[in-house]
Amino acid sequence: MKEVWTKEGKDGSCFRGQDLSWAQGEGSSFDGADFQDSCLRNTRFRECTFRNADFRNADLSGADFRGCDLSGADLRGTDIRLSVLEGAVLSGIKTDEKTEGWEMCCPKTGAFVAYKKCVYDRIVQLLVPADAKRSSATGRTCRCDKAKVLTIRSIDCQKEYEEAWSLVDENFVYRKGMWVYADSFTEDRFRDSTHGIHFWMTREEAITY
Template structure:
């Protein structure tokens, strides 16, 4: 089917929920295919053309995507842990909620069109962040310029320290002096004081790891459950 298709620019092939295992697909044209919810085990995609291909919610295990073209592909919610993505072309790729822990990413080529691969918060300087605490108390944080900060493949960020500059209710009408963390009842945010993470994991792809978690906008923090 793939070898005989005549107009891959217009035709979208659907191969949802399939399993491919122990296959060498290197150098193939796999562009414009919907592989959503599929499972790839020990598959070699080296140098494949996978531009505009959809892999949403798929899982890659021990697979090789080295030097593949993934331009404007959708990798929403994809599990790529431990896979080889060295020197892949990722202009316009949507990495939202993708799992990249342990993946080989050396030389991966991304651009301003690539979604949720670069760090979401400012890399330098100080800025404000927001988080939701127990009893719907909203905390505004000043992340100092010397704080470590990172994000993974969502808008959630984390840092190693911050200063509490405001605590309000969700309507920002009532002010409070302190707020209790959802995760640790012993971690208290007190107005005007610095807070420090018990530890901070340097691997940015471990988005649920140690650190003070926050969002860049009040609205995003408000939506945290």
């Protein structure tokens, strides 16, 4: 981290067009600050406030805003892919079709097919039903509360298997033709590493995981 902001306060400050990547701050106030066209890639902020801050067309990819107040912030045209928004206040924020990473990667409604990698590089093809809960944060990984196992194949698709074991929980088994259910499901979409069946939308993403 190359810069540390303290509680001295930065309300209304102008950071437009600045490279602030890898900076960090804790307990600072940036209410109404101008971050237009700035780069805040991989920044780390904890318990900071950004109420009504202007992030239009900024690069916030990989930024950590855990526990921050972003209410009313303008994220139109902003790249927030892989940003950590767990526990952040997001009420009243402004987004548009150019806000990268804001919309969920998986369909909001309806059934769809998904993939995940298991032990021994076995790739599981899942059917996520229309009534399943589903979510994704700002990255490409997704979660659901239930799914049906369609196929289990090797990476090269030359071998088929009847079962596969989770990389995270060795007691969680996927069996061909069977339904699997998460022990619970965390409703907050921005809590990424939490309860749910984790999956990818494409087979290629599952393979490279």
